[in-house]
Amino acid sequence: MSACAACGAAPRPGARFCGQCGAATAGEVLDAPACPTCGRVSRGGRFCGGCGASLDAPQTATARPAAAGPVLYVAPAALRGALEGALLTALAGPNRGRVLWVARDDALSATQAALRDPSASPDAVCLVGDAEALPHARLPDPCGYDEALWTDALYGMRSTPTAEARLAGDVLPDLPVARLPTRDPALIRRLLRVGATLSPGWASAAAVSAAVWASASSAVLDAAGAATPCALAPPSDRPAVRAALTAAPARLYFNVHGTDQDAVWLGEGDGRYPEVLRPADLAPHAPTGARVAPDAVVFSEACYGATLQDGPGSLAHAFLAAGASCFAGSTVIAWGAGPGHPPALADELALGFFRHLDAGLPAARALHQAKADLADAALGGGGGLSAPLHNTLLSFALYGAPLASVSAPAPRTAPPLAPLADARARLQRRLRPADWRLLTSGRLDLAALQAHLAHAPGVSARLAALLGAPPADARVLRYGAGPAARATVLASAAGPVPRRVALELDAAGHLLRALVSR
Amino acid sequence: MSGDGLEPGASGDPVELEGTVALAPVLAGSRSEREAVVLRADDGRVHRLHLEGDQPFEQPGLRALLGRRVRVRGRWRNRVLRVSPADLQALP
Numbered sequence: 001m002s003a004c005a006a007c008g009a010a011p012r013p014g015a016r017f018c019g020q021c022g023a024a025t026a027g028e029v030l031d032a033p034a035c036p037t038c039g040r041v042s043r044g045g046r047f048c049g050g051c052g053a054s055l056d057a058p059q060t061a062t063a064r065p066a067a068a069g070p071v072l073y074v075a076p077a078a079l080r081g082a083l084e085g086a087l088l089t090a091l092a093g094p095n096r097g098r099v100l101w102v103a104r105d106d107a108l109s110a111t112q113a114a115l116r117d118p119s120a121s122p123d124a125v126c127l128v129g130d131a132e133a134l135p136h137a138r139l140p141d142p143c144g145y146d147e148a149l150w151t152d153a154l155y156g157m158r159s160t161p162t163a164e165a166r167l168a169g170d171v172l173p174d175l176p177v178a179r180l181p182t183r184d185p186a187l188i189r190r191l192l193r194v195g196a197t198l199s200p201g202w203a204s205a206a207a208v209s210a211a212v213w214a215s216a217s218s219a220v221l222d223a224a225g226a227a228t229p230c231a232l233a234p235p236s237d238r239p240a241v242r243a244a245l246t247a248a249p250a251r252l253y254f255n256v257h258g259t260d261q262d263a264v265w266l267g268e269g270d271g272r273y274p275e276v277l278r279p280a281d282l283a284p285h286a287p288t289g290a291r292v293a294p295d296a297v298v299f300s301e302a303c304y305g306a307t308l309q310d311g312p313g314s315l316a317h318a319f320l321a322a323g324a325s326c327f328a329g330s331t332v333i334a335w336g337a338g339p340g341h342p343p344a345l346a347d348e349l350a351l352g353f354f355r356h357l358d359a360g361l362p363a364a365r366a367l368h369q370a371k372a373d374l375a376d377a378a379l380g381g382g383g384g385l386s387a388p389l390h391n392t393l394l395s396f397a398l399y400g401a402p403l404a405s406v407s408a409p410a411p412r413t414a415p416p417l418a419p420l421a422d423a424r425a426r427l428q429r430r431l432r433p434a435d436w437r438l439l440t441s442g443r444l445d446l447a448a449l450q451a452h453l454a455h456a457p458g459v460s461a462r463l464a465a466l467l468g469a470p471p472a473d474a475r476v477l478r479y480g481a482g483p484a485a486r487a488t489v490l491a492s493a494a495g496p497v498p499r500r501v502a503l504e505l506d507a508a509g510h511l512l513r514a515l516v517s518r
Numbered sequence: 519m520s521g522d523g524l525e526p527g528a529s530g531d532p533v534e535l536e537g538t539v540a541l542a543p544v545l546a547g548s549r550s551e552r553e554a555v556v557l558r559a560d561d562g563r564v565h566r567l568h569l570e571g572d573q574p575f576e577q578p579g580l581r582a583l584l585g586r587r588v589r590v591r592g593r594w595r596n597r598v599l600r601v602s603p604a605d606l607q608a609l610p
Contacts, residue, residue, distance in 0.1 A: 257550060259575065261596075264574065388548075
């Protein structure tokens with residue numbers, strides 16, 4: 001068991017990443033530790049993925065992790081003349097690294113080839129440029145709603161996993177990935193100068209939530225230790241949110257609607273969808289007076305919150321142009337808790353991101369670790385990823401300097417996830433075991449399959465034939481509506497070589513195709 | 519085929535259609551599940567509509583045309599048919 005190559009800390013047994021600075025442990029497989037609070041076995045990180053308790057002794061503000069290693073910057077060769085000066089001068093600062101100039105249409109394969117080079121060992125990848133100059137990687141959307149699942153995560157992988165491998169859990173990049181989503185040299189220079197200067201904690205913050213998601217938003221804020229009042233929309237609308245932003249908050253949390261058709265975020269309640277923010281609200285020197293602090297961190301759960309299809313007119317770009325240092329959001333439809341439900345997916349990702357950021361992890365690593373926590377929790381039961389979780393892990397992107405971190409990591413004095421754990425425990429007590437299982441894992445007993453499918457006996461027989469044994473349970477995913485509705489039944493069987501089967505059924509329950517793991 | 523069961527074209531492709539403006543559930547199961555304005559085209563296909571400048575969720579401009587036959591000319595964007603007000607013509 002060797003010390004972390006980046007910061008020298010002693011590695012936690014079983015950790016894939018250093019618990020101090022987040023650097024990869026180079027695939028070292030060690031014994032897994034148990035959380036001293038809840039006993040859950042953890043795969044790494046500084047906090048338990050089960051209850052959120054700290055796995056470390058409380059840190060002090062002076063116990064800063066050492067600076068992480070160099071960054072591999074991936075920049076479009078077509079813009080080299082415009083960007084090289086800004087990049088080379090900025091890379092002497094806190095986000096040091098080297099630049100890989102790539103052709104637009106070859107960017108992904110060139111980056112993955114560079115990551116396979118054993119002589120190179122970056123700690124993070126940072127894409128430079130907007131989505132036109134350096135496109136997101138394109139994957140099929142297993143949820144079926146978006147034309148494509150746009151992701152930057154593949155730029156942190158040494159190769160692209162198959163769709164089957166992704167749904168089995170292989171979605172986390174080998175390295176955390178960030179992007180400077182602009183071709184403006186001045187903005188690139190400013191972002192790359194951001195080091196350990198991000199605003200810590202919630203002393204100066206703003207939170208906006210769709211009224212229908214108030215409970216999940218409140219749970220996230222409570223668990224994050226934020227005393228910030230959450231503006232609910234409705235009744236809040238654009239003028240109200242602009243007014244909240246005149247205080248120049250340094251931490252912003254949005255749990256609102258977004259759309260792929262316009263650069264606007266919206267609330268929901270009472271059958272209304274009031275607008276809460278447009279890029280014009282953040283324009284420098286706008287008469288509205290709305291602004292953000294220069295060390296601001298923004299997390300948006302909005303669908304398409306991180307889309308770059310509107311270029312400089314997108315909200316993500318507007319926040320960075322307005323002075324924010326870091327923005328996290330989704331490139332496609334974001335999935336989170338429905339009305340009245342406890343936090344899920346994007347809600348949990350937001351909470352994990354802020355927790356890891358406040359604990360001192362660099363921004364890109366904080367988002368990466370939050371995703372790893374979600375994946376660990378899902379995969380701990382032995383199944384794969386649901387399509388919404390798959391998309392959550394791939395679609396959320398970090399815009400800003402990859403090594404930016406908070407100026408003063410907060411000491412941990414209490415398990416930060418206790419309110420969430422309590423909410424889950426209360427809900428679990430209220431539900432029948434089968435319902436809880438269905439809610440938390442999407443799985444249902446085969447005996448209950450009858451209620452979900454028109455031809456359940458035939459489906460069960462087909463699953464057993466393909467698996468070589470009757471499965472104990474199954475998962476049903478539904479897509480579409482009316483005659484075009486589809487259902488996918490996923491089942492697995494344990495054994496020396498675990499097998500997984502997916503049956504795709506039409507609206508009448510007839511088998512369209514069967515897929516078996518290789 | 520989209521998850522909505524609708525049948526869109528690829529982003530950027532131009533399209534010109536006639537049909538009836540109606541409401542249909544979209545994005546079922548997601549947090550954005552709602553009734554949205556669609557075009558029931560004369561060929562039987564159903565497409566989500568967005569009118570440029572219209573509020574994208576409440577869609578007051580398009581809802582004013584519910585039940586009307588229209589001719590639209592626009593482009594696809596992520597499975598949605600985008601039209602400008604000038605390219606949306608109500609038919610008698």
